[in-house]
Amino acid sequence: VRAAFEHLRSRVVKGVGRGVESPALAAVLVGNRPDAELYMRRKREACETTGVNFQLVRMSETSSTSDIAQAIRNLRRQTHISGVFCQLPLPPQVDSRMVTTSVGVAKDVDGMHPLHMGLLAQAFANDGMLHPRMFAMHTWDHSPPVAVVSTAAPVSHYDDDDDDDDDDGCVSVPSAMLPCAPRAAVGLLMAHGHSVVGRACCVLGDGSTAGLPLALLLRALGASSVSLVSRAALAPIVHPDSVPEED
Template identity: 25%
Template sequence: MPAQRLDGKALAATMRAEIAARVAARTAKGQRPPGLAAVLVGEDPASQTYVRNKHKACHDAGLASAVHTLPASTTQAGLLELVARLNADPAVHGILVQLPLPKQIDEGAVIRAVAPAKDVDCFHPENVGLLAAGFPRFYPCTPHGVLQLLSRNGIGTAGKEVVVVGRSNIVGKPLALMLMQKPTAASPAAGDATVTVAHTRTADLAAVCRRADVLVAAVGRAGVITPDMVKPGAAVVDVGTNSVNGKLVGDVHPDVGAVAGWLSPVPGGVGPMTITMLLYNTLSAAEQIDG
């Protein structure tokens, strides 16, 4: 039997409607709408598309959204000056600096310059530390999207063996933190799972992956997860986005669908959820800043 589809596009539509209702309730009481400021440096086509999609999603959900576009020649000082202005703007509740940045700019310095209360990507070291300690100000967008995709499809992680293939600061590391922690009032989305973090240098990666009740692929290498690496009936979440001959494909080989119990598609799986959780975090930031 083919794997059941973990449809991120459909779930994102449901959750964005929920967010829109909460935003409408706030504005009906006279509160300003949550505001997201996106900063795009340069003309990378993928980044332009991503920022455009975020801007549209904000508009559709009733959030205020502004895109600040800077040339690729922008200096680090110039970018930091813009970030400082956005930090001080009371109409801006969330700041997103689209990565990657041009080589003359230190990404770490820019990430640290964003006010932690407005860091809706959850990249700032202060917010990463709060997440690791189990008291998150925000959940990182893509990991939170993965957990929502699982939980809202009835796939529990408590007590399960979960393997995360990938160790990036954006997905692998924070997702592992969220999955391993015990759910609390401060961190209700924690997964309570037994977690293994693997990567492409892991010895006998296939054997490690086959242990997983839930397998998350976040490597950035097309088709690296093959059917022989998947436990029959496992839930497989594909976070990868790779361009192969002009086509967007994931880290999971299509034939895995014949072995897995659940499988998220690429596109249409985790991608829409990432943007949805960005809206969620911007609304949360507005609630924390404005009340």
């Protein structure tokens, strides 16, 4: 993780040195859940470490769907902001799908827009269409920090072989924004020499922001099978005291 931070910071420094504006991440936090507060602190610290500007917009627990969606639209329209995300889960009165859609396609760093999730699911359905080299740290210089994957990008961006086999570096997902946390998890695995191709994988937790997209991503990268364990099934393991004793 430290090496990844240093690598990303060097990219930001080089970009600023060339006159490129520093990237900026905007986050919307609804309510004051302790776990969400912790996540935001870590996100801010990560941004400070890598030289990324961080902007946090706090909203009341009683905020409506339209209020949150409008706040997100206001953020995404600001040209200096590179990416926007809204911390999930949201209060029960809020339509989470409408909120994630309001982030828009271009600045959806969480990869939660229906278009991006649909393209990832399509890659899953078509049996391993993403190339592992996209996730290697040395290729990050060739892709935007928001991890856009496009068939329009030259194959050489993802192919470091000396041969002329263009198919080896093919990326078949059109203009998909990959979910950040799952992409980072896969990148760390590969940085330590672990390939998922042909492997049976198990993902603990089926949340919409991490577990589910990670399962789709692993399968799209060539895992032979992926078992997705629901949060309900994990509850007795994570909180054993909550399991009633048998008679």
